[in-house]
Amino acid sequence: MPETMPKELPVIWLQGAGCTGCSVSVLNSVSPSIKNVIVDEVVPGTHINVRFHPNIMAGSGDAIIKVLDDTQEQDKGGYVLVIEGAVPIAKDGKYCTVGEENGKAVPMVSRVKSLSANAVAVVALGTCASYGGISAASPNPANCRSVSEVLKTEGIATPVVNIPGCAPHPDWFVGTVASILLFGLPTAGDVDENGRPKAFYNSLIHDNCQRRAYYDENKFAKKLGDPGCLYELGCKGPVTYADCATRLWNNGANWCVGSGSPCLGCVEPGFPDMVSPMYEKIVEV
Secondary structure, three states: OOOOOOEEEEEEEEEOEOOOHHHHHHHOOEOOEHHHHHOOEEEOOEEEEEEEOOOOOOOOOHHHHHHHHHHHHHOOOOOEEEEEOEEEOHHHHOOOEEEEEOOEEEEHHHHHHHHHHOOOEEEEEOHHHHHOOHHHOOOOOOOEEOHHHHHHHHOOOOOEEEEOOOOOOHHHHHHHHHHHHHHOOOOHHHEOOOOOEHHHHOOEHHHHOOOHHHHHOOOEOOOOOOOOEOHHHOOOHHHOEOOHHHHOEOOOOEOOHHHOOOOOOOOOOOOOHHHOOOOOOOOOO
């Protein structure tokens, strides 16, 4: 037995309006693996305890809702809230609910407000949680909002770290969590104007793209599959900040442009409405 037990960081993971793709991406983390993240010590002496996650928890029903409520009460100010997906607020939030109280469904927005107010920090995972994303795209009948918008409206001052992406790279999430455990919450200088960690979102896709030389030589692809820069086919690399081109995806196998697709700007606040039509050249205003 170790002389001292590792410090435990409780985590509550809520899912709102989304596709679960953010969870799928993070669960496919390779180095460290998701087992290393949620079972082992992420940093020496600190263990993450994911107490509530709709996809990976074994329990269900009232028993697991009790775990959620107990964590909020017993670890007030000491747990991290991860929110995946946007927050629907139309019709008093009835389009997305999490559990029941007294026989009535509890709106996702109610959970977000109460759990955020008592958390030490909130991680908005994915573009839907960070900025509204596809869930908040026009016409947005459920009136989906980003996590930050909801907290600002309610006057909740809990710090929010945005980890956008549709879906986000697992390294962006795991690296952010490890940084928080090692150094504490990000300071103003650690995040950009959109609340994203500069460690992952500080470089322009266009500057590191493997097809950049084509752009400089005015050699543009006319259709998907052609050699050349994909700018005229709708690539949003010139206005998108992320390290996809150097980090790559699927354990370093490839990335969007490497597989022949234009960058769609999925990490930006305007995605998808402001970057549409996706396969047409950016129109300068």
